Structure formats: structure tokens, C-alpha cells
Amino acid sequence: MQHLSLAGLSEDGRRLLMVDGAGQEFSLDVDVRLRAALRGDSARLGQLETKMESTLRPRDIQARIRSGESPEDVALAAKTTVEKILPYANPVLAEREHVARRAQGSSVRRRGGLDSGARTLGDAVAGQLRALNVDPESVEWDAWRREDGRWALTAEYSAGRRQGHARFAFDAPGNYVTTENDDARWLIGDPLQESEATPKRDDLQQARERRQAPPVAAEQLVFDETAPAEPTVDLTETAARVRENPAAAPAEPTEPTAQPAAEVEPEPEAPKKPATKRRGRASVPSWDEIMFGGGQQD
Structure with missing residues (x-):
């Protein structure tokens, strides 16, 4: 390393005039870094060096670290090395660690x-x-x-x-x-x-499946029990007469036919019970009416 000696100050006061042992002259600019070095302010000198070598100011470096960026990412953005920005990143990294502990x-x-x-x-x-x-x-x-x-x-x-x-x-x-x-x-x-435990329902897919499903057969249709029932025949009186006179019961049920009155020997008519009409049911002729003919009015 070549040693230089101070020879004086330039006429404008902005440069130091230096000379080596061979008498060759040199000059050195008087700037804030030189003044900080002469005062022994190493912290200020380090900040100035980082500012000159980085495209980001120290305040910007700390703001980016506080917002979640890593020192490596900030160094890449600042076009400098990680070692150059760590003096400003370390205090903010310590702050982030403190907040994480406090949050727990x-x-x-x-x-x-x-x-x-x-x-x-x-x-x-x-x-x-x-x-x-x-x-x-x-x-x-x-x-x-x-x-x-x-x-x-x-x-x-x-x-x-x-x-x-x-x-x-x-x-x-x-x-x-x-x-x-x-x-x-x-x-x-x-x-x-x-949403994580239950899959979402696909209504559109369900509609497509219903359209593509085969038609339901008639025997698969469900009977509607609420529909009105067909009228039924009341055979209560007929059954009672058969129990009283079993000989008068036919061998098998046949359609009622009218018989001539002259061929049938008249029998005393048994007292009739008043027929009870049920709403919605058809009236059935009695056994005497079937045997002797005629209607209820006769």
C-alpha cells in the first residue's frame, strides 16, 4: 500500500492535496464520508456507504423488512449484498420476533x-x-x-x-x-x-341426471291414498237375512233376475229394519225385493 502525505488544500477548499514519497501529487475530495471518518463516526460512515452502494435508502430497507420481506429479497431489490443491509434489517427482524411472541x-x-x-x-x-x-x-x-x-x-x-x-x-x-x-x-x-368437510351440491348436474333418467313404469307409480275412493256396495242387510234363513241363500252369487209373482208361494213378510244410508255408497235391494220383485216403493 502506497503512503500519502497531506500537502495542503485546494484553492476551492473541496480537495485535499496529497503527495507520495516520490513527489507525485494526488488529490482527495472532501465530502461527508471523509468528514464522518475524521470525526470517528463509524455508524454514520456505514450508513453513507450503504446509501451510496444501494438503490434503497436505509429507511426503505427497514420498511420492506417490516412488511414481511426477507433480507435476501431486499438485498436483491437494492442490488447489494445481504451483509450490507443487515445493520438496518436486524432491528426490524427482532421487532417481528417480539410481536410473534406477544401474539402467542x-x-x-x-x-x-x-x-x-x-x-x-x-x-x-x-x-x-x-x-x-x-x-x-x-x-x-x-x-x-x-x-x-x-x-x-x-x-x-x-x-x-x-x-x-x-x-x-x-x-x-x-x-x-x-x-x-x-x-x-x-x-x-x-x-x-x-365447505371443506362437505362437497358443494351441483344442482346443474342433478338436473341433467333427472332429464336423462328413464321414464317410470306405470306399475312403479305410488298409489295416492288421498284420492276419493270408488263407491262400494253395502251387503249388511243381505248377510243378515241369509243368517236367518240359510235355505234361501243361493249356491253362488248371481246377478239379480226378476221372477214371475204367480210361480212363487207368498210368505209372510218379515219386519224390515230401516235401511241406513251411508253417504257416498249405493243402496242395495233387500233379499225379498230380489225374490218377489218390485222396488222399495211397492
């Missing part, structure tokens, strides 16, 4: 007033995982600030065959969290939404 100690607002008995988010997660023989410490928590001022809280977990990325919303002033996806609801032991 907050209360959980569940849907429909559900209450699992757990007092905090951390208790609910621990109860769910320990029941499956999973260490709650295996969950990877992270948090970052959202545009609405609340904090997004995430939890990467693995429980047997189930792996998930749970998302919560943390309200720091109210000190409570709410679930934002099914992985988060499962992680705290809440029942999943109906």
Missing part, C-alpha cells in the same frame, strides 16, 4: 362464541399438538405489519401427515388474534368450515 400470549377470538378452555393462542396450539404427540416448540412463528396497521401472524407446522401454513391476524392494541384460514383453525382445535 394473546386471547383467541373464535367463530360463533366457541370456547375450547384455552386462555391464550399458545395454550390452544400446545393443547392441539400435544394431543398428537407433537412438540409445540417445533412450530415456526413469524409476524409482520400489514397495511391496515394490524400484524399478520403465521405458523409453519408439521403434525404427522398434516403440514400447514396457518395465518392469523393480530390486533396489538386489543391483544387478541383471529384465524384467517383452515390451517389456523385446525391448529387451535376449532372445527373446520363446512
Whole structure:
């Protein structure tokens, strides 16, 4: 390394004049970095170096880290190395870690007033995982600030065959969290939404199946018991007369035919019981009327 000695100051006062051992002259610009170095302000000097080598200001770097970006992503956007931005990213990363721990100690607002008995988010997660023989410490928590001022809280977990990325919303002033996806609801032991457990009904598909179904045969039709019944014949009086005079009963039922009155020996007419008419039923002639002919008026 070549050693230079201060020879003086330029006429405009903006450069230092330097000379080496061979008498060759050099100049050095007097800027804020040189002044910070002469004062021994190393922090200010580091900020200035990052600002000059990066397309992002330190404030922009911290804002992007606070909104959830990783140091690697910010370094790529700033066109610099991760080591150059870590002095500004580390304080914000520590803030995100602190918020994630605080959120685990907050209360959980569940849907429909559900209450699992757990007092905090951390208790609910621990109860769910320990029941499956999973260490709650295996969950990877992270948090970052959202545009609405609340904090997004995430939890990467693995429980047997189930792996998930749970998302919560943390309200720091109210000190409570709410679930934002099914992985988060499962992680705290809440029942999943109906849309995940029950498939949606396809009404259009059901209509197509009904149109394509074969017509129903007549014998498969269901009889409607509410329909009006056909009128029936009341044989009560006829049965009573047959029981009183079995010899007068015919061998088999035949259609009633009129017989000549002269060929039948008259018999004393038995007292008749008044016929009871039933609504909606046809009247049947008595046995005497069948044997002797004539109607009720005769």
C-alpha cells in the first residue's frame, strides 16, 4: 500500500492535496464520508456507504423488512449484498420476533362464541399438538405489519401427515388474534368450515341426471291414498237375512233376475229394519225385493 502525505488544500477548499514519497501529487475530495471518518463516526460512515452502494435508502430497507420481506429479497431489490443491509434489517427482524411472541400470549377470538378452555393462542396450539404427540416448540412463528396497521401472524407446522401454513391476524392494541384460514383453525382445535368437510351440491348436474333418467313404469307409480275412493256396495242387510234363513241363500252369487209373482208361494213378510244410508255408497235391494220383485216403493 502506497503512503500519502497531506500537502495542503485546494484553492476551492473541496480537495485535499496529497503527495507520495516520490513527489507525485494526488488529490482527495472532501465530502461527508471523509468528514464522518475524521470525526470517528463509524455508524454514520456505514450508513453513507450503504446509501451510496444501494438503490434503497436505509429507511426503505427497514420498511420492506417490516412488511414481511426477507433480507435476501431486499438485498436483491437494492442490488447489494445481504451483509450490507443487515445493520438496518436486524432491528426490524427482532421487532417481528417480539410481536410473534406477544401474539402467542394473546386471547383467541373464535367463530360463533366457541370456547375450547384455552386462555391464550399458545395454550390452544400446545393443547392441539400435544394431543398428537407433537412438540409445540417445533412450530415456526413469524409476524409482520400489514397495511391496515394490524400484524399478520403465521405458523409453519408439521403434525404427522398434516403440514400447514396457518395465518392469523393480530390486533396489538386489543391483544387478541383471529384465524384467517383452515390451517389456523385446525391448529387451535376449532372445527373446520363446512365447505371443506362437505362437497358443494351441483344442482346443474342433478338436473341433467333427472332429464336423462328413464321414464317410470306405470306399475312403479305410488298409489295416492288421498284420492276419493270408488263407491262400494253395502251387503249388511243381505248377510243378515241369509243368517236367518240359510235355505234361501243361493249356491253362488248371481246377478239379480226378476221372477214371475204367480210361480212363487207368498210368505209372510218379515219386519224390515230401516235401511241406513251411508253417504257416498249405493243402496242395495233387500233379499225379498230380489225374490218377489218390485222396488222399495211397492
